[in-house]
Amino acid sequence: MTVEKVEFSSDGYRLVGDLHLPEPGTERGAVVLTGPFSGVKEQVTGYYAKRFAQRGYLALAFDHRNWGDSEGEPRQHEDASAKVSDLRNAVSFLAARPEVDPEKIAVCGVCLGGIYSVQLAAFDPRVKAVALVAAAYNNPGLIRDRFGAENFAALMGQFAQIAQRQSDTGEIEYWPAVNPEGMPAGNPGPEPFEYYGTERGAGSGWENRCTALSVLQELTLDVDAFLPLVTAPLLIVHGSGDQAIPVADAEAAFAAAPEPKELLLLDTSNHIELYDDDSYVLPAIDRTVSFFDRNM
Secondary structure, eight states: OEEEEEEEEETTEEEEEEEEEOOTTOOOEEEEEEOSTTOOTTSHHHHHHHHHHHTTEEEEEEOOTTSTTSOOSSTTOOOHHHHHHHHHHHHHHHHTSTTOOTTSEEEEEETTHHHHHHHHHTTOTTOOEEEEESOOOOOHHHHHHHHOHHHHHHHHHHHHHHHHHHHHHOOOOEEOSEETTOSSSSEESHHHHHHHTSTTTOOTTOOSOEEHHHHHHHHTOOOTTTGGGOOSOEEEEEETTOSSSOHHHHHHHHHHSOSSEEEEEEOOSSSTHHHHOHHHHHHHHHHHHHHHHHHO
16 A cells, blocks of 8 residues: 555645555455544544555545645634635546546545535535544534523624624634543534644644634534435445533434435444544444445
8 A cells, every 4th residue: 555645636735645556466446535523634534544445445544724834824723615625626537547447436425524525525516425424413403402402592692793804804713622621612612622732633734723613614514405415325434422512413314315215323422532543443434445345
């Protein structure tokens, strides 16, 4: 297995990725990966890409615009619609590779990347299979209810004030990407910090900051409108002990998705075990590869 540094264009932005290549003669298909909020290619997506390549899948882990080694301003800004466009252009990049069969391209989304994978697959028939691993299943109503209506309204008011200040001053406001003490942060609490805030998940291209309005993007994402439109075979892998994204969210998404679909629940105790703990990552990869093999 080798790793090739690659670049491709997305809406005029230069995106940088690591293309994990399987041993010649073992190729089974191709997969593009997209991962958690604030993540870069050296973290979760790269970890998964390596293991996909070991099983014969050419796997692309890349930095979305505004993040890591890729172009885009403001830096560390979550742009939801742009991430879907980046994925679409990543599929185009893979389809043009001579060693890739365009009829065997899949998408794998981990955590927040699951939403972007669904939004892409709903309207891009080049995606022949989709895997969602420890994915988020946000919709604004669900997020409002979990924050509480008053707290959610107050937070939206805070974002409106930030937008106004940025308009008045031209200065972008930043929050921590992770904060073990809680808000303000893109991912508040001790568990995200246990991965991103330690050597466990520290990547050379990762910074512990995000634009404050990235969090508005994160909290107002919607997967429910897109799931019923996904015609590609869909695999959902989730941890039964996931506290950040309850297993009930994954089960509800599975119920809403059309056939063909499969669900795998793993006996995790938290969310981030499916980021880098091979006790759970390897069964997830094995099931995903089997699913891709049978459906592409």
